[in-house]
Amino acid sequence: MDGLEAAFDRIGTSAEHHLEVSHSAGLALAVTDGDEVLGVVCRGLADVAAGTAVRPETRFHIGSISKSFAAMIALQEVAAGRLDLHVSVNEILPWLELPEPFAPITMHDLMTHTAGLLVGTEDAPTGPGALHRLKTNPPTTKPGERWLYSNDGWKVVGACLEEVTGEPMHELLRTRVLGPLGMRDSEGAIVDATYQNVAVAYEPLFSDRPIQLRHPLVPAHRIVSNTADGSIISTVVDMSAYARLFLARGDVPGHDGKRMLSEESFEAWIDQRVPDAEGGTYGYGLWAEEYDGARWIAHSGGMVGYTAMFAVSPDDGLGCMVMQNGYGSGLRDLVRNAFACVRASLAGAELPPALMRPSATEIPKAADYVGTYTGDDGRVFEIEAEREGLRLNAGPVTVMLERDPLADPTDAFVVPHDALERFALVFRRDADGNVVEAFHGPTWFRNDRYVGPEPGEVPDNWRRYVGFYRSNDPWAPTLRVYIRKGRLAIEWPASATDDADENELVPLDDGWFATGSEREPGRIRFLGNGAGNKAVVAEYNGGNWFRSFEE
Numbered sequence: 001m002d003g004l005e006a007a008f009d010r011i012g013t014s015a016e017h018h019l020e021v022s023h024s025a026g027l028a029l030a031v032t033d034g035d036e037v038l039g040v041v042c043r044g045l046a047d048v049a050a051g052t053a054v055r056p057e058t059r060f061h062i063g064s065i066s067k068s069f070a071a072m073i074a075l076q077e078v079a080a081g082r083l084d085l086h087v088s089v090n091e092i093l094p095w096l097e098l099p100e101p102f103a104p105i106t107m108h109d110l111m112t113h114t115a116g117l118l119v120g121t122e123d124a125p126t127g128p129g130a131l132h133r134l135k136t137n138p139p140t141t142k143p144g145e146r147w148l149y150s151n152d153g154w155k156v157v158g159a160c161l162e163e164v165t166g167e168p169m170h171e172l173l174r175t176r177v178l179g180p181l182g183m184r185d186s187e188g189a190i191v192d193a194t195y196q197n198v199a200v201a202y203e204p205l206f207s208d209r210p211i212q213l214r215h216p217l218v219p220a221h222r223i224v225s226n227t228a229d230g231s232i233i234s235t236v237v238d239m240s241a242y243a244r245l246f247l248a249r250g251d252v253p254g255h256d257g258k259r260m261l262s263e264e265s266f267e268a269w270i271d272q273r274v275p276d277a278e279g280g281t282y283g284y285g286l287w288a289e290e291y292d293g294a295r296w297i298a299h300s301g302g303m304v305g306y307t308a309m310f311a312v313s314p315d316d317g318l319g320c321m322v323m324q325n326g327y328g329s330g331l332r333d334l335v336r337n338a339f340a341c342v343r344a345s346l347a348g349a350e351l352p353p354a355l356m357r358p359s360a361t362e363i364p365k366a367a368d369y370v371g372t373y374t375g376d377d378g379r380v381f382e383i384e385a386e387r388e389g390l391r392l393n394a395g396p397v398t399v400m401l402e403r404d405p406l407a408d409p410t411d412a413f414v415v416p417h418d419a420l421e422r423f424a425l426v427f428r429r430d431a432d433g434n435v436v437e438a439f440h441g442p443t444w445f446r447n448d449r450y451v452g453p454e455p456g457e458v459p460d461n462w463r464r465y466v467g468f469y470r471s472n473d474p475w476a477p478t479l480r481v482y483i484r485k486g487r488l489a490i491e492w493p494a495s496a497t498d499d500a501d502e503n504e505l506v507p508l509d510d511g512w513f514a515t516g517s518e519r520e521p522g523r524i525r526f527l528g529n530g531a532g533n534k535a536v537v538a539e540y541n542g543g544n545w546f547r548s549f550e551e
Contacts, residue, residue: 017357023217033319118140171188210424270297311332340352386400505524
């Protein structure tokens with residue numbers, strides 16, 4: 001569209017800066033209004049080895065954005081009288097035998113993430129395998145009691161839709177959504193052949209340590225899937241057609257009188273029913289968010305080696321889709337910047353500045369961390385403030401600490417030095433907000449301001465569990481267990497800069513431990529008896545991780 005060139009140049013600059021600080025090879029972004037695509041931005045490479053650039057027609061995995069597609073099909077079945085969202089899913093799928101220890105679990109519960117099911121693991125490479133795992137991993141809370149994100153719950157949604165319609169999920173997506181919307185470059189299943197015509201998925205080389213910008217990218221593990229929680233492959237141009245469906249409130253754009261959903265069903269689709277764990281609200285496969293005074297209908301997406309963000313702003317009459325072949329937070333800000341640029345251009349106003357991320361070594365409130373820290377293993381390190389950042393001195397090692405430049409500031413940093421990079425350096429504050437201690441893997445450090453309790457003795461059997469474990473789960477191939485400050489702790493190495501308070505293993509009955517965050521609680525136990533009386537298997541949320549020789 002004439003007059004928008006400067007806006008999309010500015011968006012492109014933001015995209016370039018985003019790629020510089022993300023673990024991704026390339027990205028594509030499109031903005032549409034209710035009638036047409038207004039512009040597309042492509043940056044980086046779809047295939048690094050071949051030198052192939054990302055183009056508007058480049059296909060990516062969209063991950064959990066697929067959930068909203070399944071929700072729309074469910075509402076079509078409700079309108080046709082073939083599906084009731086408020087009966088037990090065991091009535092729809094008698095063979096499922098889903099445990100219901102508190103109350104019946106319904107499609108409504110599953111589609112709003114309020115069924116109480118765990119998020120799920122992916123070491124079962126098929127949908128039926130994941131559903132089978134649910135039989136031994138029952139809900140942790142009463143349906144409707146709390147919001148708990150669950151991919152496995154949406155796998156059940158897809159199985160119910162297949163049962164009611166007699167069609168596999170990918171065929172339902174093709175005939176009910178992709179075909180009617182003219183999304184000809186999209187499909188609803190991931191198979192081996194798919195990888196011949198899709199941007200190469202990338203992930204950092206190392207799976208046994210926190211991700212760092214200096215680590216090389218390698219092609220990610222391939223998966224095969226047609227489950228409803230996230231199996232769609234698409235382009236930013238095709239996803240713009242999906243965005244226009246929202247802007248038309250269920251009408252099929254360009255087909256007068258043809259509706260994908262009735263007005264009543266559309267309202268049920270976008271109605272935000274429950275508060276999520278992050279201060280927003282969640283409906284049927286969709287989030288509601290508000291930025292710059294405008295309400296978004298949105299969802300993020302992630303697959304192994306891909307990240308995506310979809311948002312529609314009905315108040316602005318705009319939709320945006322961004323996809324990248326790699327990892328990196330910050331896509332929501334990129335979408336926000338794209339909306340702001342297009343909005344300003346259409347209004348004839350000055351364009352907002354391009355997104356400029358701070359350097360990875362730029363650390364807010366750096367002076368808070370300055371001091372000398374002594375470890376319970378006798379090691380000592382010193383933190384100095386330098387050039388708006390932090391320098392760590394530990395014996396012969398001196399290195400600038402780094403934070404994730406795409407994430408909100410935290411008290412956790414990576415240590416980009418071969419001798420220390422295996423663990424994040426996580427600081428902790430006292431009740432007055434003073435930094436008083438730090439953790440580097442199993443080692444506990446404290447400075448002269450620490451006045452807290454000393455750690456107590458730990459049960460002898462906990463030492464059986466300490467070690468490094470590997471799995472075929474492509475999302476979380478490794479976990480590490482150690483004793484730290486008198487507590488048993490678990491670490492997911494590739495995301496070890498997350499809040500360390502979420503890592504403690506709390507003993508439950510029958511040898512189980514509770515762990516994780518409020519959004520993603522977990523249960524783990526240790527099985528087997530190997531050399532040195534060490535546990536061999538860590539069973540977490542139904543998946544298995546096996547002891548490795550690595551430390």
